[in-house]
Amino acid sequence: MPNFFYEVHFYLFGLLAIGSSIAFVTRKSPVAAVLWLVVTMFCLAALYALLEAHFIAVIQVLVYAGAIMVVFLFVIMLLNLGHPAEIADIRGKWGRLAAGLLGLALFAQVMALAGKRLPQPFTPGSGYDPDAVRDLGAIGSVAQPLFNEYLLAFELTSIVLLVAIVGAVVLGRRRRVDAR
């Protein structure tokens, strides 16, 4: 049952996520932007934990905030893009106008949806077990569907990763000068 303590932390991390993502989008320096994005990722991990998705929260910190953001930071420093560019990074009048209009449209949609409740057939699915986390633990409750219903997708994921590894190595390789 959500209590006062729970709600305070939910709104705290939600507002922190919004604030840090706005800071992330508006920073001129890419390095500062990456660090603000890491703050957003940590806030989302806290929200996942509050939503009882403990395994996803840990994965969020390890994979997103840990691995992916370090790769971004590494590339920014490898290409020496740490300082703001001489050409303005943020687009001119038309780009901002289009972005503002899109933002207003999306926000209006959110407000329109907020007035209504969720559609009524939104009932728990067939595989829903409210005691799964208690019975199987945080990891077991995710592993149960992952290795039963979604086993084929899980195996195909390994092919995606293999293709990504080969692609990254081929693209990142420096071609030999005497080859041509």
Added chain:
Amino acid sequence: MLAESLALSAVLFTIGAIGVLTRRNAIMIFMCVELMLNAVNLTFVAVSKVYGMAGQVFVFFVMTVAAAEAAVGLAIIIAVFRHRQTVNLENINLLKG
């Protein structure tokens, strides 16, 4: 908490979309796409609390694809930087007629 999570996810997605449209730095645009993926992940997790564990399995897959996408995308950015000495999308206009 479901409605609040969905609203927060929509706001984060909007911020990411605005970032994609307003920035010119390829790496910044790439990170804004990551933010949009994260917003969708929050939707999946929030819905999984009501609907069942499948949502969290999908988050797992989205994260895997995001990691693969980051690796390949950054390799492409490095390859482009080697040719043009810039990651500013205004200067990368080879396909423009």
